[in-house]
Amino acid sequence: MENMKDIVLKYVIAEYCEDDSEEITYDTPLISGGIVDSFSMVSLKRFLEVKYKIQIPDDEATPEAFDNVNSIVSLVEKFINK
Amino acid sequence: MAYSNRARQVYTDTLNGIKEAGLFKQERFIHSVQSADIEVEFPTGNPVKKVINMCANNYLGLSSHPDVVKAAHEGLETRGYGMSSVRFICGTQDIHKELEARLTEFLGTEDTILFPSCMDANAGVFEAILTKDDVMISDRLVHASIIDGIRLAPAMHDTYKHSDMEHLESKLQQYMDKRMRVVITDGVFSMDGDLAKLDMMADLCEKYDAMLFVDESHSSGFIGKTGRGTHEHCGIMGRVDIITTTFGKALGGASGGCVSGRREIVEMCRQKARPYLFSNTIAPVVVSGVLKVLDTLSKSTERRDKLEVNTEFWRKGLLDAGFVLKEGDSPIVPVMLFNAKLAQDVSKDLFEEGIYAVGFFFPVVPNGQARIRTQISAGHDMHHLEKALAAFIKVGKKYNILGKTKNEIIEMYGN
Numbered sequence: 001m002e003n004m005k006d007i008v009l010k011y012v013i014a015e016y017c018e019d020d021s022e023e024i025t026y027d028t029p030l031i032s033g034g035i036v037d038s039f040s041m042v043s044l045k046r047f048l049e050v051k052y053k054i055q056i057p058d059d060e061a062t063p064e065a066f067d068n069v070n071s072i073v074s075l076v077e078k079f080i081n082k
Numbered sequence: 083m084a085y086s087n088r089a090r091q092v093y094t095d096t097l098n099g100i101k102e103a104g105l106f107k108q109e110r111f112i113h114s115v116q117s118a119d120i121e122v123e124f125p126t127g128n129p130v131k132k133v134i135n136m137c138a139n140n141y142l143g144l145s146s147h148p149d150v151v152k153a154a155h156e157g158l159e160t161r162g163y164g165m166s167s168v169r170f171i172c173g174t175q176d177i178h179k180e181l182e183a184r185l186t187e188f189l190g191t192e193d194t195i196l197f198p199s200c201m202d203a204n205a206g207v208f209e210a211i212l213t214k215d216d217v218m219i220s221d222r223l224v225h226a227s228i229i230d231g232i233r234l235a236p237a238m239h240d241t242y243k244h245s246d247m248e249h250l251e252s253k254l255q256q257y258m259d260k261r262m263r264v265v266i267t268d269g270v271f272s273m274d275g276d277l278a279k280l281d282m283m284a285d286l287c288e289k290y291d292a293m294l295f296v297d298e299s300h301s302s303g304f305i306g307k308t309g310r311g312t313h314e315h316c317g318i319m320g321r322v323d324i325i326t327t328t329f330g331k332a333l334g335g336a337s338g339g340c341v342s343g344r345r346e347i348v349e350m351c352r353q354k355a356r357p358y359l360f361s362n363t364i365a366p367v368v369v370s371g372v373l374k375v376l377d378t379l380s381k382s383t384e385r386r387d388k389l390e391v392n393t394e395f396w397r398k399g400l401l402d403a404g405f406v407l408k409e410g411d412s413p414i415v416p417v418m419l420f421n422a423k424l425a426q427d428v429s430k431d432l433f434e435e436g437i438y439a440v441g442f443f444f445p446v447v448p449n450g451q452a453r454i455r456t457q458i459s460a461g462h463d464m465h466h467l468e469k470a471l472a473a474f475i476k477v478g479k480k481y482n483i484l485g486k487t488k489n490e491i492i493e494m495y496g497n
Contacts, residue, residue, distance in 0.1 A: 018243065034449030039229055040222055040241040043253075 115146035143461025145335035157370020173363030193348040200328035200339030202357030208235035210354040220266035254290040263292035269312030270300040275414030280316035303332035404485035421495040425452035435473035450497035
């Protein structure tokens with residue numbers, strides 16, 4: 001089964017990258033690096049909530065928490081395990 | 083006194099941080115009217131310098147046109163300087179209603195409501211017409227004022243990749259459970275100068291029962307055969323549900339804006355839009371000026387035709403010289419430099435050559451996409467454009483960027 005990191009990475013590339021030339025890894029800064037703007041982050045939050053059947057409160061869905069795939073996965077795991 | 087030393091220090095530190103990041107904005111003082119030739123004091127305290135303005139939103143060259151100035155004077159004489167009221171108390175004159183009717187006719191809509199600015203129109207419209215049961219789906223490059231308006235509205239929001247119709251369609255499909263869907267775009271995108279694919283968007287909106295919202299601030303008056311806007315250019319007059327636009331650019335350049343569109347939506351704004359309800363009416367002098375602008379544009383397409391010729395000359399000249407441009411056919415012609423410092427250096431050198439064109443970089447545009455955004459005007463004559471082109475080429479040679487690709491420029495200067 002595909003692990004969560006790869007699922008999130010695949011979604012981020014499909015949803016936010018304009019062309020294939022951008023190399024995104026688990027650590028690539030997404031928001032502070034200008035790949036995802038904080039305003040467009042909402043679709044990622046919705047994707048995670050639907051995919052993993054969780055609710056991420058707005059005060060936890062911060063640009064810092066969403067800034068790279070690793071931190072996104074940590075956030076999701078926190079709510080899955082709740 | 084509650085403004086303590088600590089508070090002063092907090093703001094001083096923040097401002098220093100902005101300066102250190104190279105993001106500190108400085109005004110440049112203009113000592114003349116707005117036109118192709120302006121007199122600029124920059125840096126502050128320096129002698130005033132005569133330069134050619136290549137970065138105003140004065141697309142039709144009407145900002146200080148004698149006919150518009152005369153009409154504004156007449157408005158001042160007959161309707162006074164101010165109204166000291168919001169619209170619905172005692173701030174609506176006959177000329178405000180006349181302007182709303184004239185805009186409705188010009189834009190080909192059902193009704194229009196004036197706002198103090200298009201920023202206010204965008205800030206007010208979504209909150210006035212949507213609820214938490216609705217969704218707003220916006221292009222990722224819409225203007226900041228739309229983003230603010232979306233943030234103020236109770237409806238859910240999502241975005242689609244810039245002008246990507248497949249992505250937009252997939253988003254529309256995702257939100258079929260919502261009461262109403264609104265697709266939101268600029269007509270002409272202010273930073274890149276490209277046009278929205280409004281014909282395709284109108285089709286998608288019909289297919290998925292969504293309303294179409296277009297901000298026409300960078301197109302009203304000059305895009306389309308008779309300058310009605312991007313909806314005219316795309317052949318969909320009457321199929322846009324909500325148009326917002328400004329009088330602060332091509333339509334005289336003073337201030338003010340409007341929401342124009344479906345009758346009920348305009349009425350909802352009149353009842354509920356907070357910037358309309360709680361901000362002053364547009365000054366009579368401005369209303370009179372915009373009325374004259376609409377008179378001028380309705381009689382002749384001469385100015386938008388000249389703008390088209392000027393734009394073609396400018397774009398071709400820069401391309402032939404070997405600059406990297408953003409593709410498009412609006413009078414917004416971004417010269418891509420990718421690196422923020424390079425954009426600032428080129429702008430500074432152009433100023434030395436008598437050309438006023440400002441550099442844009444992150445966060446105004448995405449990281450690594452720094453540029454000089456040039457904007458062409460019907461107020462430019464050929465000698466202005468020839469001089470500006472010669473200056474761009476001279477500065478381009480200095481930095482060895484002519485004929486270079488994006489990657490080559492980034493290799494030399496970074497991004």
